[in-house]
Amino acid sequence: MTRTYRLSHPVDFAIVGSGAAGGVLARELAQAGFSVVVFEQGPRLTLADFEHDELKYWFTAGITNDVVKNPQMFRDDRVKRGERNLVRPSLCYARTVGGTTVHYTANYWRFHEIDFDERSRLGSIAGTGFADWPLRYAELEPYYTKVEWEIGVSGLAGASPFDPPRSRPYPMPPLPVKSSGVLLERGARKLGLHPFPAPLAINSQPWLGRPACIHCGFCQGFGCEVGAKASTLTTMIPQAEATGRCEVRAESYVVQIVIDKRGRATGVRYFDRDKRERVQKTKAVIVAANGAETPRLLLMSANSMFPQGLANSSGLVGRYLMFNYTARTHAVFEHELNEFKSVQCSRVVHDFYDTDPKRGFYGGGGIDSRIGPQPIIWADRIGDEGPSWGRAYKARLAEFPRTMQVASHGTSLALETNSVELDPELQDAWGMPAMRVTYKDHPDDLANVRFLQARATEIMEAAGALRVTSAPVKPQTSSVHLLGTCRMGDDPAASVVDRYHRSHDIPNLFLCDGSSLVTSGRGQPTLTIQALAFRAAAHIANFARRNEI
Amino acid sequence: MSFSRQRGSAGAVHEDGYSRRAFLRAAACGALGGTWLTLDLAKVARAAHDAQLAHESPGAPTTFLSRIELADVDAIAAQIIPTDATPGAREAGVALFIDRALATFFARMASDFRSQLAAFHVHCQTRYPDAPSFAALGNERQMEFLTQIERTPFFERVRLLTLIGMLAMSKYGGNRDNVGWKLLGFQDQHVFQPPFGYYDRDYPGFAIEVNERS
Numbered sequence A: 001m002t003r004t005y006r007l008s009h010p011v012d013f014a015i016v017g018s019g020a021a022g023g024v025l026a027r028e029l030a031q032a033g034f035s036v037v038v039f040e041q042g043p044r045l046t047l048a049d050f051e052h053d054e055l056k057y058w059f060t061a062g063i064t065n066d067v068v069k070n071p072q073m074f075r076d077d078r079v080k081r082g083e084r085n086l087v088r089p090s091l092c093y094a095r096t097v098g099g100t101t102v103h104y105t106a107n108y109w110r111f112h113e114i115d116f117d118e119r120s121r122l123g124s125i126a127g128t129g130f131a132d133w134p135l136r137y138a139e140l141e142p143y144y145t146k147v148e149w150e151i152g153v154s155g156l157a158g159a160s161p162f163d164p165p166r167s168r169p170y171p172m173p174p175l176p177v178k179s180s181g182v183l184l185e186r187g188a189r190k191l192g193l194h195p196f197p198a199p200l201a202i203n204s205q206p207w208l209g210r211p212a213c214i215h216c217g218f219c220q221g222f223g224c225e226v227g228a229k230a231s232t233l234t235t236m237i238p239q240a241e242a243t244g245r246c247e248v249r250a251e252s253y254v255v256q257i258v259i260d261k262r263g264r265a266t267g268v269r270y271f272d273r274d275k276r277e278r279v280q281k282t283k284a285v286i287v288a289a290n291g292a293e294t295p296r297l298l299l300m301s302a303n304s305m306f307p308q309g310l311a312n313s314s315g316l317v318g319r320y321l322m323f324n325y326t327a328r329t330h331a332v333f334e335h336e337l338n339e340f341k342s343v344q345c346s347r348v349v350h351d352f353y354d355t356d357p358k359r360g361f362y363g364g365g366g367i368d369s370r371i372g373p374q375p376i377i378w379a380d381r382i383g384d385e386g387p388s389w390g391r392a393y394k395a396r397l398a399e400f401p402r403t404m405q406v407a408s409h410g411t412s413l414a415l416e417t418n419s420v421e422l423d424p425e426l427q428d429a430w431g432m433p434a435m436r437v438t439y440k441d442h443p444d445d446l447a448n449v450r451f452l453q454a455r456a457t458e459i460m461e462a463a464g465a466l467r468v469t470s471a472p473v474k475p476q477t478s479s480v481h482l483l484g485t486c487r488m489g490d491d492p493a494a495s496v497v498d499r500y501h502r503s504h505d506i507p508n509l510f511l512c513d514g515s516s517l518v519t520s521g522r523g524q525p526t527l528t529i530q531a532l533a534f535r536a537a538a539h540i541a542n543f544a545r546r547n548e549i
Numbered sequence B: 001m002s003f004s005r006q007r008g009s010a011g012a013v014h015e016d017g018y019s020r021r022a023f024l025r026a027a028a029c030g031a032l033g034g035t036w037l038t039l040d041l042a043k044v045a046r047a048a049h050d051a052q053l054a055h056e057s058p059g060a061p062t063t064f065l066s067r068i069e070l071a072d073v074d075a076i077a078a079q080i081i082p083t084d085a086t087p088g089a090r091e092a093g094v095a096l097f098i099d100r101a102l103a104t105f106f107a108r109m110a111s112d113f114r115s116q117l118a119a120f121h122v123h124c125q126t127r128y129p130d131a132p133s134f135a136a137l138g139n140e141r142q143m144e145f146l147t148q149i150e151r152t153p154f155f156e157r158v159r160l161l162t163l164i165g166m167l168a169m170s171k172y173g174g175n176r177d178n179v180g181w182k183l184l185g186f187q188d189q190h191v192f193q194p195p196f197g198y199y200d201r202d203y204p205g206f207a208i209e210v211n212e213r214s
Helices: A021-032 A055-057 A114-122 A137-152 A179-190 A238-242 A292-300 A373-387 A392-398 A442-463 A525-545 B003-008 B021-027 B041-056 B067-080 B095-101 B107-127 B139-149 B155-167 B176-186 B208-213
Strands: A013-016 A036-041 A072-076 A244-247 A253-259 A265-271 A278-283 A286-287 A326-332 A346-351 A365-372 A403-410 A419-428 A431-439 A467-470 A507-509
Touching: A013 A021, A013 A265, A021 A036, A021 A238, A021 A244, A021 A525, A036 A238, A055 A373, A055 B139, A055 B155, A072 A179, A072 A419, A114 A137, A137 A525, A179 A346, A179 A365, A179 A403, A179 A442, A238 A244, A244 A525, A253 A292, A265 A467, A286 A292, A292 A419, A292 A431, A326 A373, A326 A442, A326 B067, A365 A442, A373 A392, A373 B155, A373 B176, A403 B095, A442 A467, B067 B095, B067 B107, B067 B155, B107 B139, B107 B155, B155 B176
Parallel strands: A013 A036, A013 A286, A036 A244, A072 A431, A286 A507
Antiparallel strands: A253 A265, A265 A278, A326 A403, A326 A467, A346 A365, A365 A403, A419 A431
16 A cells, blocks of 8 residues: 655655664654655665576676766865776666665674764864764663564574673574584684674575575675565555555655755655656655765755755764775685575674774774675686786685685774865766765774775684785775764764754754764674664654654 | 876877777787797697687677787786686686676776777787797796786786686686686575584584683
């Protein structure tokens, strides 16, 4: 039962984005009795559309933003003009109903308590925007639990001594361990570390009407063909529509938030699938378009009242972009692991999660066992760690079934210079300004992942690897973790949204997605983004009921 | 003159990629050299293979590279993943895959590719004036030359395209008979069951008490 709303009839909420946060907000607000239209740039796909096609999903647009139609400029320094990406976008996200939850890896560890108040614990870091969140872990805990039960997460509560307190165990047991998980566990235990089963938003058994994982191996970068991986396409979105109050408008690309003379949002202007411009009237706007597209939309919506873009009195819209570094280590063993089978990750180590000032740099992280990943990407990346062509390289390729990867996921410090802006010249296929991305890792971020990579090497050596190699840690030029660009905070001069995701400048404009994060965590941000979305929805519904929007 | 500086001198490059001079010289050699019967067996094999490649080219309007360009790309790809006891890039059909890709789904990189390939050709001829093309060089000189340019954007681009042509689904024209997947030991199946590999076969289960104790 899907509802269709008239453009001229103001709905309660226009939600821009149908992904991790947008899907949750749509369901929660529709179930709370509000009328909702969700706008999604990309098409609506079904499970039958998803294929094991690495070329399509990794080297052509597939389901992601497209370097041809949605070009981006990248530079590592603000004085440079930058370069246009031709293979993969710098800021990559899935452009389809369900957003990035359709193609993510579904690693679902919670942020720890320190992720929210580390600035108070450690003090300031010169030259950075390192700050506390306006909320603490305890306030978010009920919403983490809500995600785990209503989206569906497999895991083992209490398995990691470093996990923050939780009010409820996971609804499903962990997925079967892989050979890489056994080896990570073996090596880590020998070193006195505390490996634990990876929490994943993938069904280990049938849950909420979706089947258990069939171990096909195509999670990272692919849509799950049976729906065992929990995307909002298969969870929140249909549930929102089932209320009869939510319309999902696919292939509807929002390019402007319309503001009236009082400085309030009254509608969203968008291109429909035929590139015709439409305006949907609305009483409030929630932008959940991800950490790249949310700031871009605010900047594109600049008008005479808000010449620097909407919600940008602080000047921080698009600033403090954070990625999370993932450093790779590969280990070759005597026997076959066949990492191409099943989920991407089955064991995690959080012993180095916290910052330790004795190391001489800020940061910490998680280390996990990983799939290779798929053949082309693996074959490309393995060349970073030894011969990259010729006979020796070919011999290395044949070691694929006996190779595992260990990924070291680290922190990114918030730097004002790392940003998403509008490019002054480059335009997308709709004639709208393209994104210009500026990013350069803080030296501590690189030192941190080098440290983690050394630990990963020790773990693999302890596990009995025949050979361990690591990709050199180089500055990042791209990411799928798009964080921090409209950060939340109590001070309107130092943040874009308040603790309830309401923009400081426009009372009926809310922003909720990866852009809200104040710190990067140690990777795996989607669970936290969804917990924030559940929490935001509860507050926004209350504001609406009390006529406070 | 460095390779990267040559890349910048796009003024010498015609629309079709090669400089006119290089094109005429190649044409005068009959593309693969009229004297190929007098060359050593490896060269004969390669030339025959190149001819077969050109012959096999479906003749569809999607073909992007000229025969000379195709032969060079094929020779580079065959150095990246050589044929030894097991099939390499040649058997996977990588060169034709690249040709087709540049005409279709990788058209966005086609013009860059063509000018880089032309610069590669000129650079190769400058260094080895006796050879009409990279493909006509012997194995050792091919490896020597590629080692010199392995950090250039052009080589990195050909390398990536070679890997894609080797390992993408065979419906795209490469990875013939799944030779790339066989090389890796990759299996594309919809359903797998544990145990997945050797090390998870006899896993006793996760001992949560070990973490709790320590």
